[in-house]
Amino acid sequence: MSSTHVCAHTFHRAHLLSAAAIFLIPSFAAHANELPGKERENAASTRQAAIKKTPEQSSRNTSKQLGAHVRTGAAIPISSNAAERLVVTATRTPQRIQDVPASVSLITRQDIERRMSSTLADVINRLPDADMAGGARTEGQIPEIRGFNGRDIILLVDGARRNADNGFAGFQTPLYIDPAFVQSVEVVMGAASTLYGSGSMGGVMSIKTLEAKDLLAPGRKWGAELDGGYQSANENAKGAAKVYGKWGKFDGLLAYAGQSFGPISLGGGQKLSPNNGTSNSALLKLGYDITDRIRVDFGQSFYYIENYRPANAQAQKFTVYNSSTKTYIPYYRQTGTRQDDSNIHLTTKDSDGKEDGRLTLYRSKMTSWYGPFIKTSIVGETQTLETYGADIQKIFRENFGYLGSHMFVVGANYYRDINHTLQKNGQGGGTIPDGQQQVYGFYGSDEIKLPYGIVLTPSLRYDRYNTFGSGSSTSTSGAILPKITLAWHPNRNWMVYLSWGKNYRAPTIQETNMNYAITPNSYYFLPNNNLRPESARTYEGGFSYNKSGLFSRKDHALVRATGFYEDATNLIQLSVVGHHWSPLYKTNEINYQYTNIQHATRYGIELRATYNIENINLGVSYSHLRVRDANTGANLLAQPDKVAADASYTFPKIGLTATYNLTAVEAQDYDSTIARRRPGYMLHDILFDWQMPGKPWRVNFAVTNLTNKTYYMYKSIASNNDVPEIGRSFRFNISYKF
Known part of the structure; x- marks a missing residue:
């Protein structure tokens, strides 16, 4: 990519900061009426009372307190009713989002419906320091958080881990799920190894699928929904059906969703082809309240996608040399991928109705295959990764008077990955060797609430892994992972926190043993049996400011900011380690290998804010990240600066909400791997959501990438695949509730 090309598309950092400032000025305004002394204690008591309620009770009561000050349905990245929403992933206990001492983003069902998302990339790409990079095809989209991807991020679907990394079946997504089934997505930016163990160097992405209680209208025993839609840019037609109900102590949901898609219109008028396929998925949820305090849930889902495309889902064009004709074809x-998930949850509550125990058992299985390439001797291949896991947690709450109130959380996790590759000729082998890995850990934390709004949370974990590779030696190692967080709530508007913790991630079978050095391929993947576990020390601090009645009796403002610094050793990264001469291509081709970066540092900031008054909702987020090799000074993979801003207005008499989305991304022109650099870009989206008052119909319409911008997302994995993203798309969806 020429320097002229980069400069022509550069969106300077100054412009990003200016855009952020325009939206943030209202939220950073004067914060009068802070409450000292006795009033502060009363505010703390109010917070304690809210925490004692169940998530449903807390949400309803907070909504009543705020009244007209908080409106639901703000645009991404932050919903305007964030003040009344609870999240659990960051601390494993329910907390209001503004009280969480961590960098957390929440995607709601309403956010997904408004964008009529066919994949989760639509909503995740607008979060700070989070992306689904890898191109416009569903199969190529890979989650990234703070520059980490693959097994450096823990992906959870209803508590079950999705452990396929990027090397699985090529550059391919580990997250197959239809957005029609998603209730919410919690994204924790930053290390979370103390609570979740190996793999959370970059963060945790926790997805909750729909349940009957999420959809049932008040007083109804059953319900059903039908919806269908179309997106022009990828010829995507989709439909879904759900039926759900509650009968005494039983409740259940059964849902189906299907999509078809074709060649993708890219920004500027190019076509990404071939891309012809379908996806089908189903979800079954069953629940039973054994008593008022004990509940058991069962979930079963499958997702299957089939597509005719290049073997590398992130490539625009791909050719091989046919020795018989001596031509490139x-x-x-x-190709096809099937994702199956089964899980059982046993949940207990204390006498106050607060959850105090949870047991999760799960099985997750991904099977990917591609057929033989009939014009050459290249055979087909099937790869399977199966994960069995268990997670148990218990919460104890005690008040020790002047020593503070304590919430002890203790638990244990275990999972086993089983990887198997089978070629169409019945032989094992392929790019990724067979093998298994098991990981188990024990953790505990104590949230101590002291006088004057001080909350101290020490935590500790022991984690250990064992890797069993076919044809390779067994490796094993462990880690002791402490973390401590100090938060201060000086009044009901402010929260300030600092944290420090150790984190680690075990190398996977794929990273250690992946071996693909076969002519006539234009690239080689080389094994590395000397890989060591990643480890890091993370320092983080931030604040939140939450206030109703800032300028008016009917407004509400929320600001959350986080700064972090991380010192990482043995960071595992897919690197270019050399070249080989290809006699067929008559040129030097790239050698890839997973390597340890001896000493890397990363630092950055993440900022989120909303302002709501009457029917007007404003939101903005900003992120900045830099990663460097501490020994050489080289800039390593890091997502570019990004601003995502929103403005929406609701016409209450007709039930119509109009939303404008802006996404502005700075040029990634500082990566020392020049092939990874990308120009900056700005995207504009217009969304309309019409919920007819008193009617069971809902209509959504949108134009995304309004100016048909040609843009390239920064891809930290497939740096040599320079494919534009999806172009202008007209989206339409209609749904009906029975």
């Missing part, structure tokens, strides 16, 4: 195959 397109390398396209029929």
